[in-house]
Amino acid sequence: MSALPDTVEAMRQLLARGGYVADQALATTVHLALRMGRPLFLEGEPGTGKTEIAKVLAAQLPRRLVRLQCYDGLDLSSAAYEWNHARQLMAIRLAEASGETDRAAIERGIYDRRFLQERPLLRALSSEGGPAVLLIDELDRADEPFEAFLLELLADFQITVPELGTIRAEVPPLVIITSNRTREVHDAIRRRCLYHWVDYPDAARERAILALRAPGLPERLSAEVVRFVQRVRGGDYFKLPGVAETIDWAQALAALDARELEPGPVDETLGVLLKYQDDIAKLRGAEAARLIAEAKQAAAA
Template sequence: MTPTATTIPATTGPRSVDETVALLASGDYVADRALATAVHLALAMHRPLFLEGEAGVGKTEIAKVLAKTLGRRLVRLQCYDGLDLASALYDWNYTRQLLEIRLAEAAGQHDKEALAKGIFDRRFLIERPLLQAITPEGGPAVLLIDELDRADEPFEAFLLELLADFQVTIPELGTIKAETPPVVILTSNRTREIHDALRRRCLYHWVDFPDAERERAILRLKAPGAPEKLSHQVVAFVQKLRQMDLFKMPGVAETIDWCGALSHLDAVELDPARVDETLGVLLKYQDDIARIRGAEAAALVSEAKAAP
C-alpha cells in the first residue's frame, strides 16, 4: 500500500532521523539511514545539502519530496553550460523600462537622475530562480540547484553569498535577504569537481546505487503494477549489470522505466528475447547495448532467476 504524503508546516521539520525517514517515505522516497541523516541535519542546521552521485539515483527527487512533504514551493534552477547571472538570479525588463522612459519624456519629465532611479524599481525586476527562492511571495521554498557540474566554474561564485547568508546584492536596489531561508538542495553527477569554497558551505552526501532490498522496495512504490516475480528478477538483473564495466550504468530511474516497460508488454518474468528487445529502456549507449545483447543477456537472465 502506498503511504499517504504527510505535509508538515513549513516552519517546522522532522525532529529526528527516524522522523526524517518516515517523512521521506510518506513522499514515496525510500531512503537509507545515512541519506536520511544528511537530510535531517541539513534541515535542523539550516545548511544547504550537496548531493553527488551517478545520474538516476534519486538526488533531484529528494528536493521534490521535501517540497511536497514540508509544504513548501519548489524552485528549480536547472544548470547548463553558459548559465549566467541574468538567467539564474535576476534581469531587468528592458522593454518596460524603455517604455517608461518614453512615457516620462512625453509627459515632459526631463530630470534624468529621477528617471534613472525610477526605472530601476522592483516593478521592472524579473526574478529568476535564485531570487525567487529568497523572496516571500508564495511562502517558504525548497531551492533545487540541479546538476551544478554542468554550469561553468565561475557560476559557483554567484552562489557563495546566497548559500552563506541567504541573501543577494543587486547594485541598483541593495541587499535582499530571505525572511525564511529556503531549504537548499544542490546536485551534481560529478562530471567535474565542484570548488572547495562552495562545498564548505554545504553538508555533503554521496547518493549511491541502492542495494537489492531497497531497490525492490522502490519498485513496489514506483511500479506497483509489476508482478512481484518480475520486479525481483529485474532488480537482480540490474544489480548484476552494475558490477560490469559499462560506459553508463543504469540508475534507479532506468530500473523503474524498464520494469514499467516490461509490465506494459505483459511480461511476468524475464526472458532473454524480451530483454534483448527492451535493452534501450535500460541502457542509453549503443556500445553497452551491443555488449549485453545476446549471450551476455541470457546469462544475466539465468543469474537473475536464480537470485534469492
C-alpha cells in the same frame, strides 16, 4: 506549511510517503540540513535519485519548488535577475514627457523593484507563495565562474543587486544542489553545504523502491529484475542504468505480461534499461542469458 520532521526516522517516513526510499545516512543528512538551515549538496552518478529528493521534499513539507537547471553558459541574468530594459526605457520617456528634467531622479526611479525580472535564484528568496525548496540541478554542467554567483546566496540567503541593494529572504529557502561529477565543484561551494554522496541502492533498497514506485509487479519478476540490474551495474558499460531505468524496465516487462525474466523479452526491451547502442549490443544475447541465470539463482536464494 507543516512542521519539519523532528527526528531522522520522521524524515525517512516523510520521504517514503513521497515514494522515496532513503537509507539511514541520507535521511540523517537531509534531516540535519533542514534542522540546521544549511544548503544540501548531493553528488553521485546520474540516475541515483538526487533531483527526486528535492521534488519529494517540496511536495511533502509542502513548499513551492523553484528549479534552476544548470547548463553551459548559464549567467546571472538567467539565474538570478535581469532589468526589464524595455519597461525602463518607457518609464524614462514618460518622465520626460511629463516635464521631469532631474536626471538623478529619473535614474533612481527606473532602478526600482518593479522593473526587476526575477529569475529562479531571486524567486526562491521571495516571500510570495510561501517558503521554497530551491533546486540548483546539475551544477557541474555550469561554467566554473558561475559558482561565484552562488556564494552570497548559500552563505546568507541573500542576493545583492548593485543598483538596488541587498535582497534577503524573509524565510530562507531549503537549498538543494545536485552534481553528476562531470567536473569538480569548487571547495567554496562545498564548505557552505552539508554533503552527501548518493550511490546506487543495494538490492534490498531497490526492491523497496520498486514496491513503492511500481506496485503490482509480480514478486518473482521484481526480485529478478533487481538482481539483473545490480549485475549490469557491476559490468563495464558506458552508461550504467539508474533507478529510474530499473522502474521503467520492470514496468515494460510487466506490460508484456512477463512473470519472470526470459531471454527473449529481456533482449527485446534492453533499450528501456540501457541508452547506448554499444551497451545494448554488448549485453544482448549470451551475456544477458548469463546474467538472467545468475539473477534467478540470487533471487531464489
